[in-house]
Amino acid sequence: MSDPASHTHPEGRRGLIQILDIDTRLLGMVGAFVVICAAFQIWTGIRALPDFSWNPFAWIGAGRFLVPQNTFNIAVQTVSVAIMAAGMVFVIVTRHIDLSVGSLMALCSATMAVFQTEFMPKTLGLGLEHPLTAPLAVLLGILVGAAVGAFQGWLIGYQRIPSFIVTLGGLLIWSRVAYFVAGGQTIGPLDGTFLMLGGTNGTLGVGLSWALAAIAALGAGWALWSSRRAKLHHGFPVKPVWAEVTLIGIVVGLIAGFTAIINSNMVPPARLKRLFDARGEVMPEGYTEAYGIPISVLLLIIVALLLTVMALRTRLGRYIFATGGNPDAAELSGINTRLLTVKIFALMGGLCGLSAAVASARLSNHSLDIGTLDELRVIAAAVIGGTALAGGFGTVYGAILGALIMQSLQSGMAMVGVDAPFQNIVVGAVLVLAVWIDIQYRKRRGIKV
Amino acid sequence: MTGRGTPLVEMRDISISFGGIKAVDHVSIDLYPGEVVGLLGHNGAGKSTLIKCLSGAYQADAGEIFINGDKATIRNPRDARAYNIETIYQTLALADNLDAASNLFLGRELITPLGMVDDARMEAETRKIMGRLNPNFRKFKEPVSALSGGQRQSVAIARAVYFNAKILIMDEPTAALGPHETQMVAELIQELKRQGLGIFLIEHDIHAVMDLCDRASVMKNGQLVGTVNVNEVTDDDILGMIILGKKPAKAA
Incomplete structure (x- = not known):
């Protein structure tokens, strides 16, 4: 046309x-x-x-x-913070903050660990490695996180205590509660199926990864094209066809490129041999296998998609952004902003539970320092990703990209041998710089938010 | 005021206080279909507070509200909307980070059969009503923070008009507008009046009140000074009510 x-x-x-x-x-x-x-x-x-x-x-x-191996590692290491950062976007968009995410994540992790190693095998007598253990544990973690989050949201929304104070209290409280739940010790090893959420222990393999990439590419292409059709249907201006096709091409290229890199990360021969030994087979000479996309990364992609659809296409998302832009206007438009606050913090808590599952599965046990300082990483990721602390603006993909940038910086600095204290100095400086650039950008573009 | 049937709105003996200060003190006003009632008074006289009891932003401490003769319970803005009461606030109550369509349908989004917000349809509807109210309006994609005062005002007015309001509350609708846009709002008020809406107009400009309103209720220090038929008094009479808090003898 x-x-x-x-x-x-x-x-x-x-x-x-x-x-x-x-x-x-x-x-x-x-x-x-x-x-x-x-x-x-x-x-x-x-x-x-x-x-x-x-x-x-x-x-x-x-x-x-x-190299593929490092790309794979960074992707796996980013997931836990990125999942929480995706939720933090909505908290910050509505002009709140959640300082308790690291502690809440520790509480969820401790609860899930005790559930797997004590409650299921001993209290219920189902033994270790019961097939229901992993799904129930994840569900429990998400529920505990959502319940605690909803409670904090109720204190903020209905009792009008500033979120900074409520979650600062939460930061101190939930990490200590986690300590008591775990009995003050590292809990492990965790359930074998549960560990699949961690990264190297649960990957899709080459074939499934490509199948998934194909589905993602088709889905992205379809989404872009159908939004164009909807615009044409109402007679709105659209991009020229070549631009649309180029955009789809870029998206498909990125999906294919990412999958190709991840798929070329080979499983170490020693590890393969162990796997064959465990099955009582002999590894054929010259046998190789790639990891494929980790389940945790797939989980992050699903979370990102769901939250993006929520933000852009549901009433809940619309109300979150309206409330962030002008809380009084939202209230006068009949939006129940108090209940909205509860929902946002419950969502944040639920994501802490999911993140806790990924993090503890990656470490293959519940460690006492899990989640420590994660609140700062999560907030930094959201802010680097363009979420405005003044409220009203932020994107899920931005926050995930922010988490990826932070993780890349940290991994890279560790690889080239930058000392740990200096790493923190760099990350801190990058955070401030990112916000400064964002402010300058908004000034130039005349965006008042 | 007898012999005109049932009033559209009747606020009886409304009182509301904030921390010991009586912002509104036993005030009664009413509004008939096809009528514009001006609410006047100094800043802090209680006009906006009184009207916020009707729009659901505040809840009165005492007093009753009747809509079409039936007692109405208005606890929040949602209740008010259910009675077809629409409000254009002085602050416009727009979410600056959202576009015109999102603001127009805020709290009443059009959704697709799958329960998703239907942005395309909302934009189409917004284009339709803006074509009627403000044909020069073009910025449908920008957040409303990028709009001029007049454009923002037309978004706020479109929001009130789109949902078939029966009762319209306008809190200084022309305060931020230039002469041309003020004229536009005046014409709109006449048009809505012909359609049988009842309009409460909070206004400082005495000439606008003389031009647009059928009756004027004047408040001072939270109390109602009186209500007069605009065509029976002069602007000096009304100014006297505002400043001195005294009702002119002949209109008593």
């Missing part, structure tokens, strides 16, 4: 970005992420070369940062 109006458009020479209608803030974050990855790739490359070379391609070629 050719659109004659676009040729006679007064601002005829619009930039490619405007025509493609890509969020420039998202582009900025992706740019920052690419710069960080490239920098660490080169840095690790220079260190890895036996003799110093002036050839930049040699640096990049020898880099250890963007």
Whole structure:
């Protein structure tokens, strides 16, 4: 379809970005992420070369940062904070804060661990590795998180205690409650099925990963195209077809690229051999296998999709953003903002439970320091991802990208041997810098939020 | 005021106080279909507070509200909307981060059969009503923070008009507007009046009151000074009521 109006458009020479209608803030974050990855790739490359070379391609070629194994690890390490950051977006959008997420996550983890190692096998006498243990444990963790979150939300929404105070109290309280629930000790090993949520212990394999990527690519293409059709149906302006196709192409390319990298991360031969031994088989000579997409990453993608649909396509999401933009207007429009607060904090708590499952499964036990300082990582991820502390603006994908940027920075610095205290200095500086850039951007664009 | 049938709205003996200060002190006002009643008084006289009892933003401590002769219970803005009471607040009550359509349908979103908000249909409806109210309005995609005062006002007015209000409350609708847009609002008020709506108009501009209103109720220090038929008094009479708190002898 050719659109004659676009040729006679007064601002005829619009930039490619405007025509493609890509969020420039998202582009900025992706740019920052690419710069960080490239920098660490080169840095690790220079260190890895036996003799110093002036050839930049040699640096990049020898880099250890963007290899499949490290990409896989960063993806797995990001999930726990990213799941919580996705929920934190809604908390911050409604002008609240939740400082208790790390502690609440520890409580959920402790509850799930005790459930798996004590309640199911001993109290109920079902023994270890019962098939119901893992699903019930995850469900319990999410419920405990949601219940605690709802209670905090009730204190904030109905009793009008500032969220900063309620969740600061929660930060102190729930970590101690977790300590008592766990009996002051590390609990493990956890249920075998449960551990599949952790990362290397639960991956989809190459075939399923590609199948999933194909479904995701088709879904994304369909979503973009049907939104175009809906606009045309109402006679609204749409992008030119080539722009739409380019956009779909970029999305499909990203999905395929990510899957290809993850799928080329091979399972170490020693580990494969153990797996074959465990099944009483002999590993064939020259046998290799790739991990594929970890279940935890799949979980994060599902959470991100559901929350994005909630934010953009449901009344609940609309009310969250309206309340963040103008709480009085929301109230006068008949929105029950108190109940909304309860719902948001319950959602945040439930996500803490899910995050706790991923984190404790990754560590394969409940450790006492799980979740410590996570509240700061989560808030930082959401803020780096463009969530405005003044309320009213934030995106789920931004928060996840923020978590990814933070994790990449930390992994990269650890790889090149930056000392731990200096790592924190860098992450802190990046947080402040990100918000400063965001403020400048808004000023330039005249966005008042 | 007898012989005009049942009033659309009757607020009887309304009182509300905040921390010992009587913001509204035993005030009674009424409104008939196709009528514009002006509410006047100094800042802090209690006009907005009184009217917020009707729009559901506040709850009166004492007194009763009758809609079409039936006693009404209005505990929150949702209840008020259920009685077809729509309010245009002085602050406009818009969520600045959302676009015009989202604001227009806030709290009453159109949804698809799957329960998702139907943005495309809401935008189409918004384009329709804005085409009627303010044909120059173009910024359907921008958040309303990017709109001018007049454009924001037209979004707020569209929201009140779209849902078939029977009773319209306008709290200084022209305060932020230029002369052209003020004229537009005046014409709209006349049009809505012809359609049989009852309108409470809170207004500082005495000339606007003389032009647009059928009756005027004046408040001072939380109490009702009196209600007069606008065509029986002069603007000086009304000013006297506002400033001195005295009802003119001939209209008593």
